[in-house]
Amino acid sequence: MMTYIVFILSVIFVVSFVGFSSKPSPIYGGLVLIVSGGVGCGIIMNFGGSFLGLMVFLIYLGGMLVVFGYTTAMATEQYPEVWVSNTTVMGVFLLGLLMEVMLVLYVLKSEEVGVVFKFSGVGDWAIYDTGDSGVFSEEIMGVAALYSYGVWVVIVTGWSLLVGVLVILEVTRGD
Amino acid sequence: MNPLIFTTILMTVLLGTMIVMMSSHWLMIWIGFEMNLLAIIPILMKKYNPRTMEASTKYFLTQATASMLLMMAIIINLMHSGQWTITKVFNPTASIIMTSALAMKLGLTPFHFWVPEVTQGISLTSGLILLTWQKLAPMSILYQISPSINLNILLTMAVLSILVGGWGGLNQTQLRKIMAYSSIAHMGWMTAVLVYNPTLTMLNMLIYIMMTLTMFMLFIHSSSTTTLSLSHTWNKTPLITTLILITLLSMGGLPPLSGFMPKWMIIQELTKNSSIILPTLMAIMALLNLYFYMRLTYSTSLTMFPSTNNMKMKWQFETKRITLLPPLIVMSSLLLPLTPMLSILD
Numbered sequence: 001m002m003t004y005i006v007f008i009l010s011v012i013f014v015v016s017f018v019g020f021s022s023k024p025s026p027i028y029g030g031l032v033l034i035v036s037g038g039v040g041c042g043i044i045m046n047f048g049g050s051f052l053g054l055m056v057f058l059i060y061l062g063g064m065l066v067v068f069g070y071t072t073a074m075a076t077e078q079y080p081e082v083w084v085s086n087t088t089v090m091g092v093f094l095l096g097l098l099m100e101v102m103l104v105l106y107v108l109k110s111e112e113v114g115v116v117f118k119f120s121g122v123g124d125w126a127i128y129d130t131g132d133s134g135v136f137s138e139e140i141m142g143v144a145a146l147y148s149y150g151v152w153v154v155i156v157t158g159w160s161l162l163v164g165v166l167v168i169l170e171v172t173r174g175d
Numbered sequence: 176m177n178p179l180i181f182t183t184i185l186m187t188v189l190l191g192t193m194i195v196m197m198s199s200h201w202l203m204i205w206i207g208f209e210m211n212l213l214a215i216i217p218i219l220m221k222k223y224n225p226r227t228m229e230a231s232t233k234y235f236l237t238q239a240t241a242s243m244l245l246m247m248a249i250i251i252n253l254m255h256s257g258q259w260t261i262t263k264v265f266n267p268t269a270s271i272i273m274t275s276a277l278a279m280k281l282g283l284t285p286f287h288f289w290v291p292e293v294t295q296g297i298s299l300t301s302g303l304i305l306l307t308w309q310k311l312a313p314m315s316i317l318y319q320i321s322p323s324i325n326l327n328i329l330l331t332m333a334v335l336s337i338l339v340g341g342w343g344g345l346n347q348t349q350l351r352k353i354m355a356y357s358s359i360a361h362m363g364w365m366t367a368v369l370v371y372n373p374t375l376t377m378l379n380m381l382i383y384i385m386m387t388l389t390m391f392m393l394f395i396h397s398s399s400t401t402t403l404s405l406s407h408t409w410n411k412t413p414l415i416t417t418l419i420l421i422t423l424l425s426m427g428g429l430p431p432l433s434g435f436m437p438k439w440m441i442i443q444e445l446t447k448n449s450s451i452i453l454p455t456l457m458a459i460m461a462l463l464n465l466y467f468y469m470r471l472t473y474s475t476s477l478t479m480f481p482s483t484n485n486m487k488m489k490w491q492f493e494t495k496r497i498t499l500l501p502p503l504i505v506m507s508s509l510l511l512p513l514t515p516m517l518s519i520l521d
Contacts, residue, residue, distance in 0.1 A: 156194060156203070160210050163187045166180055170217040 006046050011104055012039045018096030022089050025080030026072040030065060037061045048125045049139040176221065187214035188308070195312040201249040201259050204316065205242065208280070211312060212238045218304060219297045230296025234305075237279060237289045244276035263323035270323050273316075280313040283366060284335040287359045291343070294355035299400065302351050303391040306358045307384045314365065314380055321373045329366055334456065336363030341463025348402045350394055353467060354387065357426060360464050367457060368441045371448050374520050379437035386434060386507040389422045392497045397489070402471060406480035407489040420476035421508045427465035433510030440517070 001008070016036035020029035037060055041053040079085075083093050125139040147154060191211030198204050212235065219231040251269040253259060264270040275286075282290040294302045317324070340360025347353050365379045397415055399405040409416045425432035438461065445454040474480045 153203070156206055156210070159187070159190070160206065160213070163184065163210065163214055166183060167213055167217050170176065170180060170184070171220060175223045 006043055007107075009039050009042045009046070011100065012036075013043065014100050015097065018093060018100065019083070022083065022092035022096060023081075024083050024086075024089055025076065027069075027076060027080055028082060030069050030072060033065060034061060037065070048137070051137070051140050051143065176217070181218075184214050184217055188218065188304070192308065192312045196315045199261050201252070201261065204261070205246055205249060208238075208242050208245065208312060211309070212242065215304070215309070219293075219301050221298055221301060226296045227298075230293045233289050233296075234293045237286070241276045241279035241286075244272055244279070248273035248276060261319055264320050265323065267325065270320070271325055271328060273320060274324050274328055277313045277317050278332050278366075281310060281317075281362050281366075282355075282359055283332045283362055284339045284359070285332070287336065287339055290359055291347075291352045291355040294351045294358075295349055297351075299351070299391060299395050302354065303388065303395075306354060306391075307387050310358075310362070310380065310384075314376065317366065317369055318373050318376060321369050324370055326370050329370060330453070333363045333365075333367035334453070334460075336360060336366070337457055337460045338363075338463075341460050341466075344467045345463065347467070350400050350402065350405060350471075353471070354390060357464060357468075358387065360461070364438065364441060364457065364461075367453070368444055372444045375437065375440050375444055378440065378517065378520070382433060382437050382507070382510070385503060386422060386426050389500070389503045389507045390419075390426065392500050392503060393419050393422065396495055396497050396500070398495070402474055403480065403482065404489075405471070406474045407482070407486065408475065409479065411489040412494075416476045418504050420472045422504060423468040423472050425508050427468040428461055429465070431511060432508045433506070436511050436514050440514075 013036055016032040016039065019032040020036075023029070037056055041056040044056065045053040081089060083089055125137060125142075188211055191207050191209075191214060194207030194210065195204050196207075198207060216231050216235055219234060220227050248264070248269045249259075251272065252264050252266055255266040255269070264273055279286040294305060297305065337360050340356045340358070340363060343359070344353050344356030347356065361379070361383045365376045365383070368375045368379070393415055394400070394405070397405065397408045397412065399408065405419070408419070421432065425434035428434045428438045438458070442454040442458060445457075
């Protein structure tokens with residue numbers, strides 16, 4: 001099972017994505033987001049990225065999703081929709097599950113599990129041992145490189161988030 | 176809308192397109208498209224009635240789907256080539272998906288259904304930004320991946336777009352829908368020559384933007400959104416009426432005006448590449464476009480359109496001052512003698 005652990009985790013990942021994109025009430029969407037966040041963290045850890053997995057749990061689940069949960073709890077309705085309450089939601093969920101089952105069967109049958117998670121030229125995050133200042137992990141170096149070589153990406157994403165807030169406020173303001 | 180917020184959001188639309196046009200990393204291009212989409216939604220919704228909200232929702236859904244397809248094509252390209260640089264897309268699957276995604280963003284057939292509905296639901300100024308500025312970013316990406324685009328798919332979409340743009344516009348009296356179908360047809364002309372000579376695509380884009388800008392400015396000046404309303408301009412500003420005539424005929428591609436230049440160059444380039452039937456079909460279908468432009472000029476400038484006597488005086492608030500209207504009109508009608516200058520584009 002351990003050789004296929006990334007495959008199993010990614011199947012659970014896709015199933016939970018299907019769970020919230022079939023649009024039950026946002027509370028239940030947040031529930032499967034927690035599951036998908038945890039499972040995604042597991043996938044990243046299997047490639048050796050312990051720092052990024054920790055970031056997922058702390059910042060994504062522990063920061064953003066908590067705020068999302070509080071705002072949804074303020075705006076929720078009396079009888080929120082579950083997957084089994086509405087025929088449409090259940091139908092979309094079952095359809096997504098069916099697609100995923102067919103994809104899994106195809107991948108397993110053609111013995112090509114590698115195609116799901118191996119891109120060409122990309123492997124695990126390498127670990128360097130330079131000897132003088134200790135062990136470097138490539139993935140933490142990547143995060144550091146984001147703030148040095150990739151300053152433009154930080155500026156663009158920061159500006160996008162700011163404009164996102166402005167746009168949402170403008171759209172919901174009304175007349 | 177608060178002027179400061181409006182300026183910020185408008186500048187973000189510009190920034191999004193700039194990021195798309197000058198990035199060398201596929202992810203940054205995708206970020207640029209998303210920034211562009213996000214920031215143009217409140218501009219489309221400037222007036223808060225259900226119609227603009229419906230139009231913005233339709234625009235958001237189609238463009239978000241196109242961005243998702245673009246991201247899928249980027250990931251497949253990464254999987255097979257291992258790098259994120261903008262070059263031609265080597266994998267045929269990724270190339271087809273990317274072409275479809277960019278066609279959805281441009282409004283080419285069979286993804287053209289959102290263009291008339293979205294353009295009709297929003298104000299004239301927003302429609303202007305939608306039909307001119309928003310076409311720049313996808314066209315620049317098509318230009319950059321043009322060596323690897325599947326010719327059959329692109330030419331099919333182009334020819335069908337010219338057909339749909341011509342035929343669909345025949346039954347319209349609303350000016351914004353007419354401009355939307357005109358946009359679909361012009362996008363068809365632009366993408367037809369993309370694989371043969373991408374410089375002509377850029378030339379067509381430039382002249383199309385100038386002509387569409389002029390037309391929208393003339394509509395904004397006379398505050399008219401229907402053919403009936405446009406037909407009353409002879410009473411208020413006869414000069415605008417004449418200019419509408421000239422610009423519409425230029426959009427139709429008639430010879431001594433500048434709209435003829437891209438069509439002539441495109442047909443010449445296609446025949447140089449030994450396809451005769453295709454440019455013949457395209458030229459014949461452009462006649463459908465010309466028909467509804469002619470109908471607009473007939474009702475506006477050439478005849479006094481029938482209306483009741485008390486509607487003959489056009490009532491509006493003080494005349495809007497449109498910047499750059501005279502240079503735009505001159506450029507969109509008199510550029511044809513400059514055609515030999517195209518040799519500097521190499």
